[in-house]
Amino acid sequence: MSDKQDVLDANYAFYRAFEKRDFEAMTAVWSQGSDSLCIHPGRSPLKGWPQISKSWQTIFRATKYMEIDTEITLVEVSGDLAYVVLIENVTQISGSNRMQASSTATNLFERMGGKWYLIHHHGSPLLN
Template sequence: MPKSRYRAAQHGGSADDVEAAFYEALQAGDIEQLMACWADEDDIVCVHPGGPRLVGAAAIRAAFEAMFANGAVRAHPERLRKVESLGAALHNVLERVDLVTAEGTQHAWVVATNVYFKTAQGWRLVAHHASPGRSEVAEVSQPAQLLH
């Protein structure tokens, strides 16, 4: 991760800076930089596709450490949609995850929502929720039949 972007996220950068630092830490497999993006709150939340709700820094750290044991996560955020206010920012992205297999590089798609709060330490991630997705259904502007 470029140190300037990491420092910006650490020292009062924007929610955009923290998001960039988060994805760069994923791609580098750097647990310390990744966890530095999270708020220092007991109720921070992370949900990986098909996984349980992880609450608190210890549970989130353990899950990412397990992921990084298999190598870095090649997730690239695309098609950002965001809503921001004075103290909160909600970013919804389509993550392109590059999977290296014996047949070559394949792509998987994940729809992720990242929520940031402005804290005394600057902008920090308070929730990351990811679900399986498809690139061809990235956005729907018409109501659909949903489960809830």
């Protein structure tokens, strides 16, 4: 299997964990390092796994249903670093509210111990 495919598989695992609101799977995808960074659309940066994990727990608790479609626009691998640029189309049901949003996202992965881990996720809302 190619490095590019391995990165795409790690990216898929991230969105699968996100969509299924699976905190254990999300934990397995992310680097637990203090330098990891997550920027949810319209939010301030979260640095380090403790802050990042709290944000995912909050999102998962507040959401009854989520569906995510992605449109990958670019995948690059350079040594032990790789990034995926894509469009996220998210449908979310929280309480009685149904929300739909699209974001441009960049996911940065680092290969550690032969496995690709997410070290940076940045989502920027697309304005219609």
